[in-house]
Amino acid sequence: MSLLSVRDLSVIFDIQPRNAWPWTPHHKLYAVTDASFELAAGETLGIVGESGSGKSTLARAIAGTVPVASGEIIFDGKDLAAMSPTERRKHRRDVQMIFQDPLAALNPRMTVGQIVAEPLTTHEPNLDKAEVRRRAGEMMERVGLLPKLLNRYPHEFSGGQCQRIGIARALIVKPRLILCDEPVSALDVSVQAQVVNLLRDIQTDMDLSILFIAHDLSVVKHISDRIFVMYLGRQMETGSSADIVRAPHHPYSQALLASVPVPDPSKKAAHARIPLEGELPSPLAPPSGCVFRTRCPKAQEVCAGERPPMEEVSTGHLSACYFNERMDFHRDAAE
Ligand SMILES: Nc1ncnc2c1ncn2[C@@H]1O[C@H](COP(=O)(O)OP(=O)(O)OP(=O)(O)O)[C@@H](O)[C@H]1O
Numbered sequence: 001m002s003l004l005s006v007r008d009l010s011v012i013f014d015i016q017p018r019n020a021w022p023w024t025p026h027h028k029l030y031a032v033t034d035a036s037f038e039l040a041a042g043e044t045l046g047i048v049g050e051s052g053s054g055k056s057t058l059a060r061a062i063a064g065t066v067p068v069a070s071g072e073i074i075f076d077g078k079d080l081a082a083m084s085p086t087e088r089r090k091h092r093r094d095v096q097m098i099f100q101d102p103l104a105a106l107n108p109r110m111t112v113g114q115i116v117a118e119p120l121t122t123h124e125p126n127l128d129k130a131e132v133r134r135r136a137g138e139m140m141e142r143v144g145l146l147p148k149l150l151n152r153y154p155h156e157f158s159g160g161q162c163q164r165i166g167i168a169r170a171l172i173v174k175p176r177l178i179l180c181d182e183p184v185s186a187l188d189v190s191v192q193a194q195v196v197n198l199l200r201d202i203q204t205d206m207d208l209s210i211l212f213i214a215h216d217l218s219v220v221k222h223i224s225d226r227i228f229v230m231y232l233g234r235q236m237e238t239g240s241s242a243d244i245v246r247a248p249h250h251p252y253s254q255a256l257l258a259s260v261p262v263p264d265p266s267k268k269a270a271h272a273r274i275p276l277e278g279e280l281p282s283p284l285a286p287p288s289g290c291v292f293r294t295r296c297p298k299a300q301e302v303c304a305g306e307r308p309p310m311e312e313v314s315t316g317h318l319s320a321c322y323f324n325e326r327m328d329f330h331r332d333a334a335e
Helices: 056-063 086-096 112-124 129-142 148-151 159-173 189-206 217-223 240-246 251-258 265-269
Strands: 002-015 027-040 044-048 070-075 095-098 175-183 209-214 226-231 234-240 313-316 317-321
Touching: 002 056, 002 148, 002 209, 027 056, 027 070, 027 226, 027 234, 044 056, 044 217, 056 095, 056 175, 056 209, 070 148, 086 095, 086 112, 095 159, 095 217, 112 129, 112 148, 112 159, 129 148, 129 159, 159 189, 189 209, 189 217, 217 240, 226 240, 226 251, 234 240, 234 251, 240 251
Parallel strands: 044 209, 044 226, 095 175, 175 209
Antiparallel strands: 002 027, 002 070, 226 234, 234 317, 313 317
C-alpha cells in the first residue's frame, strides 16, 4: 500500500498585479496542475524539472504549508484536507523537510544541539532535558558528526556538515517521509555524493520514504527508485529511474537528459539533437494544450489543442506526449 497518494493535485497562487488598485482582479499563477503519483514506504521518488516547474510547491502542499486548489493528498490512508487537529500534528511530525541552502535553513543564534532537538521538543514538550540531549547526540552520530559539537553554532560548520545537521534535525522525530528540496544543489560535487549516500543509508535503516527534488537529473537518478518529470506545473513523464534515464519517451525528459554531462563527449552526440532552448513560459499564462509545446522540437498543431493524456508506454511508465517515442540513452549517460 502507498504511504502517500497524490491525486490530481493543483496549487494556484493568487497574484496581485503590481501597482494595481485593490479591486483589480488578481492573476492566477498555476504552480502545480493535476499532479498524480504514489509513494510506497521505503521508496524514493525523484522530482525533476527546471527552476519554476513547481517542484517545491508540490512538496510544500504535501507538507501542508500551501493551500491546495483541488485534488487530494492521502498520507497513511488519511486525506490531508480532512485531518483533525491531532492528525495534523501527527502529519507535521511524520513529514519533515530538508532544504537547499543548509546554512540559511539553520538559525544562526541557536546552538546545533538546540537546532537538532527543536522538532523533538516541539512535539514532545515534556521530554526530560537529558533525554533530549541524548537523542540529539545520537542523531549527530547517525549523520556522521561528533556529539561533542552540539554546543557549537552553525557558522562553525561547512556546507556539507550543515546539511548533515539539517538531516539530523529532520530525523530526530522519526518521520516516515522526508521532503528533500534540492538538498545537495548548494554543495560541492564531491560533498553531494556523500550526502546522497548518507540519505540512502538512513533510508534503509529507518524505512523512510523520500521525495527528492532536484533540477538536475544526474543527481536524482542516483537515489530514486522512480522519477517524476515536471514542467511548468505539469507532469510530463513518470517511470522507474532506469526507464526515465535509459529510455525516456517524452521530448522534455530527453532534453533534460541530453543536457547531463557525460564523461565521453562522443557518446553525447547521438542525444544532442534535442537541445532545450528558450525560456520557461509564464505560469500566469501557460500555453494551451501541451505546456511544453512552445519549446518542443516535435510540436505540431495537435499539441495546441487538447492536452495530451498520460499514455502507458511500458509497464508503470507513463508519458504525456502525442509523439511519444523511446530514445535510448547510452549507459554512460545513465550512470
Ligand atoms: N508563495 C508563492 N506565491 C506566488 N507564487 C509562488 C509562490 N511560491 C511559488 N510561486 C511560483 O510558483 C511557480 C513554481 O515555483 P516552485 O518554487 O514551486 O518551482 P520549483 O520547480 O521548485 O523551482 P525552484 O527550483 O526555483 O525552487 C513559480 O512560478 C513561482 O514563482
